[in-house]
Amino acid sequence: MSNFFKDKTALITGASMGLGADIARLLAASGCHLILVARSEDKLIQLQQQLSEQHQVSINILVVDLAVKEAAEDVFQFVQDNVLTKGKALDLLVNNAGLGKTGPFADMDWQQDEQMLNLNIRSLVHLTRLFLPSMLEHKQGRILNVASMVGFQPTPNFTTYAATKAFVLNFSEALNVELSGSGVKVSALCPGTIDTPFWQVASKKDNWFRNLSKMDSMIVAKAAVKVLEQGSSSRVVGLANKVLVLSSRILPRKLYAIVSGFLLKE
Template sequence: MATALITGASGGIGATFARELAKRKYNLFLVARSKEKLQKLAQQLQDQHKIQTDILVQDLAVPGAAAQVFQATSERGFAVDILINNAGFGDYGAFCDRPLQRQTQMVQLNVTTLVEMTHLYLPHMRQQRSGSIINISSIAGFQPIPYMSVYAATKAFVLSFSESLWAENRDYGIYVQALCPGPTQTNFFRTAEFPTANGQTNMDNGASPEQIVHESLKAMSKNQPTVVAGGFSNHLITTLPRFFPRETVVGLVEKQFRKMAEG
């Protein structure tokens, strides 16, 4: 039975990937910071689908975290067939006003840990000449996003990195995907400290995590390296920068995101 390793698996897109892959009879190795949520999800999926599950409580935003995950899967006998690098977070506000530590932790988690995880698990996949890696990027990776400057830059890295690895590894029977959702019904915007009105952000009416995961796994079956998920409007957003000067696009985005703070 194949095994999927999912980071950021305690909720949102990560937990949805876990539920869907459990239905497909994948064993699961789930990683996140929330022990209680991981244990509950792992037990539920193990009982429901008769698969093997294991968890690791790990903060992936600290240096060396990827090596801890790799050591744990090796010691516990998990050979990873699908790696889903889902863990990540964003931050809203003018760059100079936001805490520097939060920005560097974002780079560590969204970029450095993702690269390290990929580098640790890819050699085995090459040896086996099979395997899949899904890296969660974002439609924010297609253009600069003022007031989310570091986040958008990290997702642009993930997009470029993943597309390059898809081309490098396809002759080895390995599939690599850059999954690029738009606004999704998760805790992302609250964690990023977006402005709220009556407890809601104006980005809450996004796609469901189930829709995002469905589109990702459908694209995987077709060997598509880049997946803009969550509806036609997201495809439009990622296409517009091709037809307008970059300064025009970033200027329009700046006005839109500044208005969020102004209400």
């Protein structure tokens, strides 16, 4: 395994389970020190104990709801006060936390949509803005933003979530070009359906397409770690997902919106 991550420090949001936890496992195994952020204290403590026993790295945890307006500043202050030595920059920022909900937009609960916007967009942008200056000062750093393949096209019945991921994709790719030559790389990871608890919250029932295209979380995590190391601008994970994204660039957008809506219909 590469020595790229050894003795670096990474902050991972949404780290208590699923993709975030698997990324944490891979980075810890590579000798990377971790700051794990999520809402579930029990799961964070369990993961902290597990990784501390297996690997000789320091692991800090912070229980916080990133959908809350002031949460990003709380995370930043915690890192500055408790983790990094004075003048040191965070090496790796993994904005993985996200929330989704399927169903007709008109039937969605506004508070849930607002929470999704705050978590998927606001906290991601705010954390990036808070940690970026010190990365630029030290002329090194990696930021990985977890987007989605649905960020490439309008997706009925997943309307708000897909739109937030389109924002994350465009934000990440644009910022990566903006920072060219600075030593800081920003990447967007674009997986499809992952076999994690995400869909237990997002959807009332299973869907044939999601079941057919579902990927193992650890496989996606390995792709995420590879993207972090390489500093790629964006990466679609999975052959079938790459084909779908390519077809979205060929078909008329209205037609593809109909197709993507059909594929996600419950």
